[in-house]
Amino acid sequence: MEKYDVVIIGAGPAGLAAAYGLKAAGKNVAVIENDLWGGTCPNRGCDPKKVLLSGVEARDKVAQLHGKGFKTAPLVNWVELQAFKETFTTQVSENSRQGLVKAEIQTIEGTPRFIAADQIQVNQAVITADDFIIATGQRPKLLDVPGKDHLLTSSDFLSLKQMPEEIAIIGGGYIAFELASIANATGTKVHVIHHNERPLKAFDADLVADFITELQQKGIIFHFNVATKEIVQKQNRYTLQANNLELPADLIFAATGRIPNLEGLDLAAANVVSDGHGIQVNAQLQTANPHVYAIGDVVAKKQPKLTPVAGFEARYVVQQLTGTTTAAISYPPIPTVVYGSPKLAAVGVTTVEAAQQPDKYKLKTQDLTQWFSYHRTNDSIAKATLIFDKQDLLVGASVLSYEADTLINYLTLAITQKLDHQSLLQLIMAYPTAASDLPYLI
Secondary structure, three states: OEEEEEEEEOOOHHHHHHHHHHHHOOOOEEEEEOOOOOOHHHHHOHHHHHHHHHHHHHHHHHHHOEOOOEOOOOOOOHHHHHHHHHHHHOOHHHHHHHHHHHOOOEEEEOOOEEEEOOEEEEOOEEEEEEEEEEOOOEEEOOOOOOOHHHOEOHHHHHOOOOOOOEEEEEOOOHHHHHHHHHHHHOOOEEEEEOOOOOOOOOOOHHHHHHHHHHHHHOOOEEEOOOOEEEEEEEOOEEEEEEOOEEEEEOEEEEOOOEEEOOOOOOHHHHOOOEEOOEEOOOOOOEOOOOOEEEOHHHEOOOOOOOHHHHHHHHHHHHHHHOOOOOOOOOOOOOOEEEOOOOEEEEEEOOHHHHHHOOOOEEEEEEEOOOOHHHHOOOOOOEEEEEEEEOOOOEEEEEEEEOOHHHHHHHHHHHHHOOOOHHHHHOOOOOOOOOOOOHHHHO
16 A cells, blocks of 8 residues: 555645645655646646637737737637647646656546545555545536537637637536637637626626627627527538527537536545535635645636646645645635737626615726727727725736736736825836826726
């Protein structure tokens, strides 16, 4: 029987961060993976998606200057962009595994299952450890309708060899909007189908409405209040059928959420509790079994399931297992971004929360479109809604612009460091940039 100080199940960003941190602290560590080393983000998630979005961003910049230095905005060449993306993704899995090997962290390939509170079985071998960390992540969830086998996922989208002429994307979350923006930039006709009329529910409703308008002007077609009933194959095409819509397309993608990877783990054998949202943990990220921790997207939590959050949790558990801290985990403000065309971002207190507590918060909405930072590149839209407490400290923000990902990070720093207007006036930032705009926003 093999024995380790800590066994980590899952070699994604959370698992790898925990493994390296524990190894540096002198722990004897093993990492188990049954799929791609490195996890979803660098192999078939955020990293390859951002590479593809670089083509969208380049096209947007040219399109915004149509008639102001450029006659046309070229469509994204999907085949060439995919080839560029693969220069990033091809070696990720092996490089991730080799990194562990070089650090003298044991790597085990196989599907583990708990056979006791302190034992797992992998490939017929029984392994025991003082502590376990579950970091198995999530995967796309398929819509449960007749013909669901015809549906493709975001992973399929990111690996397409050819972009077809017309696609449909079912869903109203950030993945649906991002895939739609990418496909649209290649010249593909894109339909987005959502079962109600309020997509992106976690974001400010007014900015979401403006976001949709911008995408519609680019040619993306939205179908709201459509409940998909069936997917039917007709020769080389597929038809989405609903009570109020029959929509043919070359390919149909499901962007209807993600589910935790828990199959085969036999969590009950380790006294670990889970539900459809993931593994239940306490404020120390311990499961019902105090020697089994869970981190990353596999955890049932209210915080956004993002790669930076997974890394933050990994570092916290390293501190727990090395005796550096016994305090409950405390999350800082977490920015979230929809990487569309334009981008939509938010952090901290939401506009809904602020509206429900007018005695506690006040809102400040600004149209930044004519500010020089955006007007110089002829951006079609730039808006921000900021939320302040009664001491005039920034506590939340929502931004819609082509630079929203940059600005939201500055606003996150302002919230975290409690920077007010006078504090920002003491700084000199490069002009004209999102940073130099901060004193006029806050």
